[in-house]
Every structure is written in structure tokens, then in C-alpha cells.
Amino acid sequence: MGISAVPNLFVKQQLTTKLAASETLKDDTVVVLKERCGQNPTVTLFIFSFVLVEWIAAVSLAAGAAAVGYLAYKKFLSKDKCCKAMVNPSVQKDNPKVVHAFDVEDLGDKAVYCRCWRSKKFPLCDGSHIKHNEETGDNVGPLIIKRKEA
Numbered sequence: 001m002g003i004s005a006v007p008n009l010f011v012k013q014q015l016t017t018k019l020a021a022s023e024t025l026k027d028d029t030v031v032v033l034k035e036r037c038g039q040n041p042t043v044t045l046f047i048f049s050f051v052l053v054e055w056i057a058a059v060s061l062a063a064g065a066a067a068v069g070y071l072a073y074k075k076f077l078s079k080d081k082c083c084k085a086m087v088n089p090s091v092q093k094d095n096p097k098v099v100h101a102f103d104v105e106d107l108g109d110k111a112v113y114c115r116c117w118r119s120k121k122f123p124l125c126d127g128s129h130i131k132h133n134e135e136t137g138d139n140v141g142p143l144i145i146k147r148k149e150a
Helices: 012-018 048-077 128-136
Strands: 005-007 029-034 042-047 110-113 143-146
Antiparallel strands (some): 005 042, 029 042
């Protein structure tokens, strides 16, 4: 249309008379009056069809950026406990904390305790860590407690 702002026009009918004979306002054109410190109002034209397309593009871009940001946050920065591997796969899962206590006098000369949590005789070691280490590349071994020889 070639017009972005026309001063001293108050209604759409007056604006159409100022246009060239081949130019008319479309139905989706809005005339906004702006007051300027006591001066005559200024008329600004907004074409909604173009503004709507621009808003849709901007909102789509913002939504895409927000989705990418959220996924990056969840992948790299989130400290969710549910996603970490469990150390204890099967021992006393009904207890909130697994604790075993032994008297030193009752241990005898030597006691071998499991540290991989895979032993069928837990808390004692049955050698399950060997298979665990082969499968996972871990290097865990048993805890061996023995009396000092005098």
C-alpha cells in the first residue's frame, strides 16, 4: 500500500480518500489513533494478516527453543535419582536401609563380606563379584577381615 503512518486522520473513511485510486484498505486493516502530547493524533496502520504470521512464527520459534532447552536440561543438568543405576539389585528391598552389624569376637579368624551386592549369601561373599566385574567392567572385590597373627 505504501503508507505506514498518515497524520491528522481520524477514521477509515478519511484515510481511504487519501489513498491513490487503485489502493484501498483491506478488511483486516486496523487504524490505531495515538495521542501525542496535545498535538493532533497520528494514525498508524497495522496489517493483521502479516502480523499474525509473524506472531505465529515467533511463538513457534520460542516454543521450539524452550523444548530444546528443556530436553538439554533434563539430559545434562538434571540430578534425578530415578535415572541412576541401583547398587543393590535384590537384597532386602523392603527395608529403607540395609544394615548388618557383627561383633568382632564372633567373626573368628577370617570373614569375607560382599561389596558388590550380588551375593546369594549376602552379607557374606560367594564370589558373585567375579561375574559382575566381567559383565560391567567394574573392579569390585570382597571385604576381607582377619585377625592379626601374633
